[in-house]
Amino acid sequence: MKKTIPKIVLLAFAILVAYASCGGRTVSLSEVVVVPDQQITLDPTDGAWYAHPYHPAKLILQDMVEPRLLEPSTVEVEVTAMTDGKQIAFRLEWVDDSQNDLPGPQAFIDGCAIQLPTEESVSIPAPQMGEEHKAVDIAFWRADWQAIVDGRADEITSIYPNATVDHYPFDAESLKKDPDAKRRMEQRYAPARRLGNNRSGPRKVPVEDLRAEGPGTLSPAKTVSTGKGVRTEKGWSVVISRPVPGFLSKEKSSNIAFAIWQGANRETGARKMRTGWIPLVIRGAENE
Amino acid sequence: MARVNNWQLGREMSYWYPEERPNKQFAAVFDINKCIACQTCTLACKTTWTSGKGQEYMLWNNVETKPYGFYPLSWDLKLLEMLDGQEWSEDGGRYEGRTIFESAPAGERVLGWRPEDEDYSYPNVGEDDCAGQVDGGASIQMPHMAWFYYLARICNHCTYPACLSACPRGSIYKRPEDGIVLVDQGRCRGYQECVRGCPYKKVFYNAMTGTSEKCIGCFPKIEQGLQPQCFVNCIGKIRLAGWISKPGEERPDNPIDYLVRIKKIALPLFPQFGLEPNVYYIPPIHVPTSFTRQMFGPGVDAAIEAYKAAGAEGDDDLTGLLGLFGSTEEVLARWKRSGDTITGYNDKGEEAVSVPLREPVSIRPSYDKLYQITRVNCP
Numbered sequence: 233m234k235k236t237i238p239k240i241v242l243l244a245f246a247i248l249v250a251y252a253s254c255g256g257r258t259v260s261l262s263e264v265v266v267v268p269d270q271q272i273t274l275d276p277t278d279g280a281w282y283a284h285p286y287h288p289a290k291l292i293l294q295d296m297v298e299p300r301l302l303e304p305s306t307v308e309v310e311v312t313a314m315t316d317g318k319q320i321a322f323r324l325e326w327v328d329d330s331q332n333d334l335p336g337p338q339a340f341i342d343g344c345a346i347q348l349p350t351e352e353s354v355s356i357p358a359p360q361m362g363e364e365h366k367a368v369d370i371a372f373w374r375a376d377w378q379a380i381v382d383g384r385a386d387e388i389t390s391i392y393p394n395a396t397v398d399h400y401p402f403d404a405e406s407l408k409k410d411p412d413a414k415r416r417m418e419q420r421y422a423p424a425r426r427l428g429n430n431r432s433g434p435r436k437v438p439v440e441d442l443r444a445e446g447p448g449t450l451s452p453a454k455t456v457s458t459g460k461g462v463r464t465e466k467g468w469s470v471v472i473s474r475p476v477p478g479f480l481s482k483e484k485s486s487n488i489a490f491a492i493w494q495g496a497n498r499e500t501g502a503r504k505m506r507t508g509w510i511p512l513v514i515r516g517a518e519n520e
Numbered sequence: 521m522a523r524v525n526n527w528q529l530g531r532e533m534s535y536w537y538p539e540e541r542p543n544k545q546f547a548a549v550f551d552i553n554k555c556i557a558c559q560t561c562t563l564a565c566k567t568t569w570t571s572g573k574g575q576e577y578m579l580w581n582n583v584e585t586k587p588y589g590f591y592p593l594s595w596d597l598k599l600l601e602m603l604d605g606q607e608w609s610e611d612g613g614r615y616e617g618r619t620i621f622e623s624a625p626a627g628e629r630v631l632g633w634r635p636e637d638e639d640y641s642y643p644n645v646g647e648d649d650c651a652g653q654v655d656g657g658a659s660i661q662m663p664h665m666a667w668f669y670y671l672a673r674i675c676n677h678c679t680y681p682a683c684l685s686a687c688p689r690g691s692i693y694k695r696p697e698d699g700i701v702l703v704d705q706g707r708c709r710g711y712q713e714c715v716r717g718c719p720y721k722k723v724f725y726n727a728m729t730g731t732s733e734k735c736i737g738c739f740p741k742i743e744q745g746l747q748p749q750c751f752v753n754c755i756g757k758i759r760l761a762g763w764i765s766k767p768g769e770e771r772p773d774n775p776i777d778y779l780v781r782i783k784k785i786a787l788p789l790f791p792q793f794g795l796e797p798n799v800y801y802i803p804p805i806h807v808p809t810s811f812t813r814q815m816f817g818p819g820v821d822a823a824i825e826a827y828k829a830a831g832a833e834g835d836d837d838l839t840g841l842l843g844l845f846g847s848t849e850e851v852l853a854r855w856k857r858s859g860d861t862i863t864g865y866n867d868k869g870e871e872a873v874s875v876p877l878r879e880p881v882s883i884r885p886s887y888d889k890l891y892q893i894t895r896v897n898c899p
């Protein structure tokens with residue numbers, strides 16, 4: 233009996249603060265609320281985002297596998313969500329002092345990801361990358377891909393402006409009239425591109441779809457997500473949009489998790505900050 | 521972590537995966553005494569494999585001058601400083617210190633570090649710089665009082681690769697058919713953990729493909745029974761590619777086994793790191809062994825003695841075998857000396873090449889009587 237009293241008190245307190253108002257915006261402390269809207273926007277700066285409640289998701293260390301960070305870095309990511317019934321869009325905003333979108337040796341890239349159970353994962357998978365037979369779907373946004381989508385040229389001089397290269401074999405005079413032969417020659421020196429590795433090569437969307445059944449099992453999935461990220465005064469504001477999963481509706485809630493990588497802190501792969509599962513509900517303001 | 525046998529350390533050690541030696545293990549012997557730092561090997565590799573975008577800085581094969589040359593900068597010094605106590609037992613048969621796997625700090629799979637972008641900017645640093653100084657009145661002696669040597673380096677296709685164990689998603693694999701270590705370019709996600717983990721810094725990040733790339737041991741050539749590009753193009757004929765047998769299964773008619781395990785004149789590079797690297801070096805004979813002992817392990821003095829004795833004391837087997845270096849494009853699996861002829865055999869047991877024990881030497885007199893002119897050696 234002793235134990236139940238504080239629990240009830242806590243619950244009442246949680247309900248009270250669940251929808252607090254902060255600087256004109258509504259805060260949802262315990263869940264990510266997806267608000268139905270006529271139209272979703274991929275623009276992180278769109279005013280529509282400010283009409284919806286945001287969830288300040290606390291970030292914790294990835295602590296399951298090596299290699300990992302030992303010291304926490306990014307503290308929190310603010311998540312706002314909306315849906316038009318077909319697509320579900322999440323805006324992630326976090327503080328990051330430096331913009332890291334140039335790849336290179338010992339240079340790492342700012343990024344963020346959302347993770348949901350798959351349609352097949354009937355009961356909830358392990359929060360860190362899922363588990364065997366309980367897969368998770370991940371949509372991953374990276375700042376360097378955003379820069380490429382925004383027009384950064386697929387050239388070494390985009391990364392090293394002062395680079396001079398005497399000659400690449402695929403720039404040979406003899407290949408100028410044969411674009412196919414030129415491309416084949418180019419791929420000979422870029423096996424990752426030749427193999428269609430999602431990590432390589434020019435991109436049309438800054439978001440990559442992935443599936444995992446536990447740490448180390450991340451594999452490419454069919455492209456269904458899209459998004460856009462912009463630099464803000466404090467850090468990044470990124471929208472990731474994907475189809476509404478079949479198991480999520482106004483009647484049925486689900487869970488979602490987030491991860492943030494800070495390039496300046498050499499975060500990559502398992503060296504990241506992440507959340508546990510957070511309840512995900514579709515709830516319109518007008519329905520309340 | 522599993523317990524595995526590392527014959528170079530004379531003991532078991534901890535490794536991320538259980539011991540699983542390949543059916544055959546690619547191995548090589550480089551005779552440092554013959555390298556002239558012409559960098560032909562470097563270019564042979566560069567033009568064959570790394571002429572693409574994002575590969576501009578990569579040297580899967582490089583040749584640096586020791587003690588002051590490094591590519592990337594300070595690759596060996598950095599780790600040597602991080603690795604505590606590297607003692608060997610008094611007889612040199614057992615490594616008493618800890619390997620990079622056994623010294624992995626919290627949160628890491630191996631003890632490692634990652635070079636900065638700029639560390640790759642000086643591939644020629646320290647070139648031909650001497651250690652020590654020559655004072656007035658000095659004369660040549662062995663080992664030299666002022667010395668340097670050339671260290672040609674490729675990936676060691678290690679038995680216990682740190683690159684492989686550092687990769688959290690298993691994108692690096694060791695081929696069972698030849699022990700060559702490869703990065704799966706379809707699976708790699710460019711985390712650069714392998715770059716951090718490899719103590720020899722022989723994996724490189726490609727910013728244009730977003731993946732890490734490394735020496736592939738010219739596997740398409742190896743599959744045809746041919747030695748890699750940097751071997752067959754070597755001007756100094758310092759290199760020999762072949763197979764090293766599993767510990768305890770060495771055979772005297774296997775050229776690599778003979779040089780590494782039987783004569784013990786070829787030694788691994790920094791065995792104390794614990795990777796069981798498979799490129800073996802005949803150490804430089806003119807360099808104080810107080811330096812080379814750290815680099816090639818406690819067997820250095822004996823190796824130099826045996827190497828010198830080959831010529832001085834008429835060890836025709838060893839002298840003859842050294843003559844097979846750079847004599848053929850084929851990988852030599854076996855060898856035999858019959859009198860003054862040394863023959864190398866390929867994987868199929870066919871004769872690949874025969875060389876004389878000693879090349880015939882003829883010396884032209886410096887004065888040409890016919891044309892009444894003094895000959896000079898330069899064009």
Ligand code: SF4
Pocket residue numbers: 674675676677678681682683684701717718719720721722723734795
């Ligand atoms: S030398 Fe480095 S890259 Fe090569 S196998 Fe060993 S650890 Fe891997």
Ligand code: SF4
Pocket residue numbers: 554555556557558559560561562583670672753754755756757758
């Ligand atoms: S080609 Fe041979 S001699 Fe020339 S630098 Fe390379 S290893 Fe040394």
